[in-house]
Amino acid sequence: MQYLIDVLSQGSLYALCALGIALTFGVMRLINFAHGEFMMVGGYVLVVAGDIPVWAALLSSVIIVGFLAVATERIAFRPVRNADPETMLVTSFAVSFLLQSLAVLLFGSLGRSVRVFPPSITGVMHIGGLNIRWLDIITVAVTVTLLVSLMAFMKTRHGVELRAAAENFTVARLLGVKANQVIGTAFAISGVFAAATSIVLAAQRGLVEPTFGTTTMLFAFIAVIVGGMGSLPGAVLGAYALGLISVTSQALLPLGLRQFRDAFIFLVVVLILLLRPEGILRGHAARVRI
Amino acid sequence: MSLRTRRSALTVSATTALLLLAACGSPGAGGASPSGATAFVIGYAGGLSGMLEGFEKPALEAAKMAVEDINRDGGLNGKRVELITQDTKSDIDQGGPAGQALLAKGAGALLVTADYNFGGGAARAAQAAGVVAVSVGAGSPKFGVQGIGPLAFTMGTSGAGDGALTAEWAYEKRAARSAYVLLDDTTDYNKDQCRGFQTRWRELGGVLAGQDTFKNGDASISPQITRMKSLPKTPDVIAFCSYAPGGAVALGQLRSAGIDSLILTNSGMDGTYWFEKSMPELSGVALPVSASVWGDDPAEEVRRFVERYKEKTGSQPQNMYPVLAYAAVQAIVQAAKESGSTKGADMAEAMNKFTDKQLLIPVSFTKDTHIDVRRPARMLVLDQGKWKTDGLRSLKKAPPLFAE
Amino acid sequence: MLDVSGLVAGYRANSVLHGVSLQIPDGKTIAVVGPNGAGKSTLLKAIMNVVRVTAGTVRFGARDIRGMPTERIARLGIALVPEGRGVFGSLTVAENLRLGLRAAGVAAGDGALSSVLDRFPVLRARLRMSAAGLSGGEQQQLVIARALLTAPRLLILDEPSLGLSPQMVDEIFDVIHGLRADGVTVLLVEQNATRAVDLADHTYVLVSGRIIAEGAKDHLLSGDRLAAAYFGAGPTRSSKESL
Numbered sequence A: 001m002q003y004l005i006d007v008l009s010q011g012s013l014y015a016l017c018a019l020g021i022a023l024t025f026g027v028m029r030l031i032n033f034a035h036g037e038f039m040m041v042g043g044y045v046l047v048v049a050g051d052i053p054v055w056a057a058l059l060s061s062v063i064i065v066g067f068l069a070v071a072t073e074r075i076a077f078r079p080v081r082n083a084d085p086e087t088m089l090v091t092s093f094a095v096s097f098l099l100q101s102l103a104v105l106l107f108g109s110l111g112r113s114v115r116v117f118p119p120s121i122t123g124v125m126h127i128g129g130l131n132i133r134w135l136d137i138i139t140v141a142v143t144v145t146l147l148v149s150l151m152a153f154m155k156t157r158h159g160v161e162l163r164a165a166a167e168n169f170t171v172a173r174l175l176g177v178k179a180n181q182v183i184g185t186a187f188a189i190s191g192v193f194a195a196a197t198s199i200v201l202a203a204q205r206g207l208v209e210p211t212f213g214t215t216t217m218l219f220a221f222i223a224v225i226v227g228g229m230g231s232l233p234g235a236v237l238g239a240y241a242l243g244l245i246s247v248t249s250q251a252l253l254p255l256g257l258r259q260f261r262d263a264f265i266f267l268v269v270v271l272i273l274l275l276r277p278e279g280i281l282r283g284h285a286a287r288v289r290i
Numbered sequence B: 001m002s003l004r005t006r007r008s009a010l011t012v013s014a015t016t017a018l019l020l021l022a023a024c025g026s027p028g029a030g031g032a033s034p035s036g037a038t039a040f041v042i043g044y045a046g047g048l049s050g051m052l053e054g055f056e057k058p059a060l061e062a063a064k065m066a067v068e069d070i071n072r073d074g075g076l077n078g079k080r081v082e083l084i085t086q087d088t089k090s091d092i093d094q095g096g097p098a099g100q101a102l103l104a105k106g107a108g109a110l111l112v113t114a115d116y117n118f119g120g121g122a123a124r125a126a127q128a129a130g131v132v133a134v135s136v137g138a139g140s141p142k143f144g145v146q147g148i149g150p151l152a153f154t155m156g157t158s159g160a161g162d163g164a165l166t167a168e169w170a171y172e173k174r175a176a177r178s179a180y181v182l183l184d185d186t187t188d189y190n191k192d193q194c195r196g197f198q199t200r201w202r203e204l205g206g207v208l209a210g211q212d213t214f215k216n217g218d219a220s221i222s223p224q225i226t227r228m229k230s231l232p233k234t235p236d237v238i239a240f241c242s243y244a245p246g247g248a249v250a251l252g253q254l255r256s257a258g259i260d261s262l263i264l265t266n267s268g269m270d271g272t273y274w275f276e277k278s279m280p281e282l283s284g285v286a287l288p289v290s291a292s293v294w295g296d297d298p299a300e301e302v303r304r305f306v307e308r309y310k311e312k313t314g315s316q317p318q319n320m321y322p323v324l325a326y327a328a329v330q331a332i333v334q335a336a337k338e339s340g341s342t343k344g345a346d347m348a349e350a351m352n353k354f355t356d357k358q359l360l361i362p363v364s365f366t367k368d369t370h371i372d373v374r375r376p377a378r379m380l381v382l383d384q385g386k387w388k389t390d391g392l393r394s395l396k397k398a399p400p401l402f403a404e
Numbered sequence C: 001m002l003d004v005s006g007l008v009a010g011y012r013a014n015s016v017l018h019g020v021s022l023q024i025p026d027g028k029t030i031a032v033v034g035p036n037g038a039g040k041s042t043l044l045k046a047i048m049n050v051v052r053v054t055a056g057t058v059r060f061g062a063r064d065i066r067g068m069p070t071e072r073i074a075r076l077g078i079a080l081v082p083e084g085r086g087v088f089g090s091l092t093v094a095e096n097l098r099l100g101l102r103a104a105g106v107a108a109g110d111g112a113l114s115s116v117l118d119r120f121p122v123l124r125a126r127l128r129m130s131a132a133g134l135s136g137g138e139q140q141q142l143v144i145a146r147a148l149l150t151a152p153r154l155l156i157l158d159e160p161s162l163g164l165s166p167q168m169v170d171e172i173f174d175v176i177h178g179l180r181a182d183g184v185t186v187l188l189v190e191q192n193a194t195r196a197v198d199l200a201d202h203t204y205v206l207v208s209g210r211i212i213a214e215g216a217k218d219h220l221l222s223g224d225r226l227a228a229a230y231f232g233a234g235p236t237r238s239s240k241e242s243l
């Protein structure tokens, strides 16, 4: 039962991050390795924000990272939009490297400690023998809120355009859907998700360093693959599946094998992909385009 | 068409500008021009940019201070000592080439990164060229005869020794009897620390309440905490074999889950940067170091050095590596003086004879052991957000340096 | 209305079209026919700037639209219903239609929607269904309806009868007839060549990336000119039957 809370909390973190990755993959077929660095920037915004009120710090993080994501698309990804996937991949690596170097330059490589929420809500609640961290509740609540908002957005005009573009970009353009606008929207939302992830992650970690987002981003990326490239519900499903796999393997593996936990996680992932090569929910990536 | 061209040209120039900006931040590689015959050149191969920058730049500053001091006192047998640098960009694969570049510029000895993997490449290059390499603080006993070669030395102390020391200290001074072992199995040093702790803890008669592992990159160690919380009784101490950043994250989560056990860790958790905002009142963390940079080191020379360092750089050092780097330069120059030679083999021969050699900190090596196993440690204890030194301690019984 | 001349276009290194010219006057229905792989779809994609155009001009009304972003061309009033339909299977039927209504910047008019739905009554019953659940014929109706909702000045259809039952093909051709009667300008690419020629005011025959024949139905259908041009041989069963 206690582990279930751990699964929910961890899965939610992966889901927040995975949705950001899946959104941009959906419209651009871009595997954005700089997403972890968007999160890192969000973390540093919280560090710099220091003692301003929590809501103001969170808002600045969301705005700045959202803006950064859109700007990155304009400056770095738009010129290579029609290039082959490898070029886009390399570009995202370059952006990631650049942002990390910039962070080292500005803040040093040691990292900075950060307190996101006041101490009163970083404690533990005891309910019927369970230890529930406030942070777990916040993590799940943030994820659910953003998920519901995203679902609501997807029903709006811009949301429908985004979904259409993710399914078949060319046909969407043939209907007059503006490519730049729809990709910009995807990046903005992706940035908001990166900021949300960074808030939860910074609260959970208490420390922001240049590689702040890297590990979470890698796991979220695996979640996206497991869930089905380009499918948003798939990304969420994949994230919770990965949370379940990693918590259970940490909890159930005997001590001698626990050091191979990650290898075990990847093994399960490979098995899933062998059974369902296109992920749990089939993504649109594999579908025929005109 | 022209718009598109212009736009991508703009992008290229913007990207270039940013890259240049990033490049400017790292100090130019090999800034000094060595002057061969009239000077003895020490090369520093380290991560002056990238993820190790936070450790390496302060160490380099200290090495520069040592060189200045030595030159002020007449240099090395009348020769000036010069320091040149080569950035490894915190990339393991750049270690070897960086070492070679320094050797090609006439370096007569190398200072390398405080880690077996990151510093090993440059040290191997030095070994191959017959030049002494001293790691600023690698904690691996392989950094020497057994791993790299007879010309490699490290100023650090071993993980096994550090772990054993915390076991003795906690058992004797804190009357701790039950322990939990939490190992971040990302590095060999961490594994050595936990092994050394466990060996001594058993010998002392302490109880091992349980053990678990995690990874430095883990965003959350909730499952580990859940397991620990299911123990009938909270352990007195947790042997916590990790390092910041991941160690800081895990430690914070232990505390916010209400686990108040005394945490026994290592110099990788030294510093205030990782908790000052998140847990400003943090207490109950202890670790052994070769020197305290928090103003209360038992040795006056260390206290004075730290003051000078702060004055010169305007910043508080966050760990002992500046002290070790200063002593490393001293060790190299001392070895050359004592052997009357700048040949690697002769210098190594002299260093093998160091026994409690009084440099900034005492340094001891033997023919087979190129890591210090004699140096008394300072136990740093965190109390209300402040590091305090709890006296000097020497190991009563050393665990094996190498795992069987 | 649309004036294409000397068009050279293709994929990456190799050109598929080698200097294609055609004119589509206002209010007329123009057909392009040709064997598989002739470059018909490529021609349509070149008009919409979906494939790379390396030479030639494309004018729409008074504007030069060559090199314009696809969505701008669409917003000028050209709607292409691509080969293989292109329904958004993850969207509902209603969302697919709304996309046509709004994406082109048309003020959302329920009037437009209901008049299109009158033309395609099967869709009205399936508005809330996922578009992936529609039959082939229904999907084809959906994409045509969606294209019509963008209020195009020129409607381009790429093989709308492909893969449909004969009955459904009749229905689709009825729709095209209806559009014609309403004065919508149509560019039709069809496999079902004789039927297309029969319907169109003017037909171009495209073979291996070149227009090798053109004319009105009387001209093309007389003396097996079409078949000769098309296959470089005698008439085939299918073209004869249609006659």
Ligand SMILES: Nc1ncnc2c1ncn2[C@@H]1O[C@H](COP(=O)(O)OP(=O)(O)OP(=O)(O)O)[C@@H](O)[C@H]1O
Residues within 6 Å of the ligand: C011, C016, C034, C035, C036, C037, C038, C039, C040, C041, C042, C043, C083
């Ligand atoms: N995406 C593509 N990449 C490379 N070549 C292509 C691509 N699509 C089509 N081709 C090639 O271009 C040529 C023309 O193809 P196109 O689809 O325009 O023919 P078509 O006349 O529409 O044929 P069909 O009647 O089969 O639809 C063919 O040789 C085809 O192989």
Ligand SMILES: [Mg+2]
Residues within 6 Å of the ligand: C040, C041, C042, C083
């Ligand atoms: Mg075709």
